[in-house]
Amino acid sequence: MPRIIAATLLAMLAIFSLPARAASVQVAVAANMTAPMQKIAAGFAAATGHRTVVSLGSTGKFYAQIRNGAPFEVLLAADDETPARLEREGFGVRGSRFTYATGRLALWSADAGALDAQADVLRQPPTGKMAIADPRVAPYGAAALQVLTKMGVLTDWQSHLVQGENIGQAYQFVASGNARLGFVALSQVTTEGRIARGSAWLVPQDLHTPLKQDALLLPRGESNPAARALLDYLRSDAARAVLRGYGYGF
Incomplete structure (x- = not known):
């Protein structure tokens, strides 16, 4: 009987752990991040088991879509103003915003x-x-x-x-x-x-406003462990090595 109980418990633990390993996150990604995001998503999946569902586009259009209820859980913008604005307006999770890269x-x-x-x-x-x-x-x-x-x-x-x-x-x-x-x-x-x-x-950086690119957790992703894990992964040495290889700074 103890062996049966133990086997049952192990099976239940395996079942309950599957969603965490197989979770996915819907990410709105600025188009300048197309190539590095492919590598980051692959590294993120290998490190965590989570999957990213990426939508590429312009930051301004994502702003409008998020305000209109688009099902994104994380925004990786091409600037720092749009995520700050979404956070102020209640369309971003307060305190989650940070600069993940500076573009050139x-x-x-x-x-x-x-x-x-x-x-x-x-x-x-x-x-x-x-x-x-x-x-x-x-x-x-x-x-x-x-x-x-x-x-x-x-x-x-x-x-x-x-x-x-x-x-x-x-x-x-x-x-x-x-x-x-x-x-x-x-x-x-x-x-x-x-x-x-x-x-x-x-282009010399003194010829334009710095291209600080901010990440933001959106309300739909607040309870999704994969969304928070992705934001953590963007701060990792592995993700930064990828970004550095494509010319980004921090």
């Missing part, structure tokens, strides 16, 4: 000879199109406009700008040849510290 902006071309270390092409008469993310909803797009304004070349390039819905679409415009140049996230064009294709100018 790059001007990129698929042409290996298009850009030099000073981005002299910006001061020359414009040729071809320049892609940026929609500055109304994408922090990297807003940063791109700040750069062009501070350099005094926005007026020259204004009629040559094409806007992507998010930084992912801006990248695709350049990668496909529909735009000669584009302001993108450094993480989209670099791997382990090297430009993977074409040429790029790493």
Whole structure:
């Protein structure tokens, strides 16, 4: 009889532990995080058993969706203002917000000879199109406009700008040849510290507002252990090593 009871207890413990091991978390992720998030999600699953269900898009659109009841449990934004605003307005769990990375902006071309270390092409008469993310909803797009304004070349390039819905679409415009140049996230064009294709100018950070990217636990994820575990994992050495490899700072 004791053996039967012990076996029954072990079976029950196994059953009750399954949800914790197999839990999933719905995450709204800024498009600049597309590549690193794939690796982070894989590492998170290996370390915890939890699964991430990732939706990629612009931070501004996620803001509207979260306010309208979208079933996200965690937000990984491309700025720090949007998560702070959601927290103030009651759409984020107070005290859960933190900066998980600081992004870098790059001007990129698929042409290996298009850009030099000073981005002299910006001061020359414009040729071809320049892609940026929609500055109304994408922090990297807003940063791109700040750069062009501070350099005094926005007026020259204004009629040559094409806007992507998010930084992912801006990248695709350049990668496909529909735009000669584009302001993108450094993480989209670099791997382990090297430009993977074409040429790029790493934008000096004093030309735009710092791209501090904050994470926020949303009310739907407050009781989900996988959501809290993901936020903890983003602070880990393993996650930071991935982010560092894509050009992010902290």
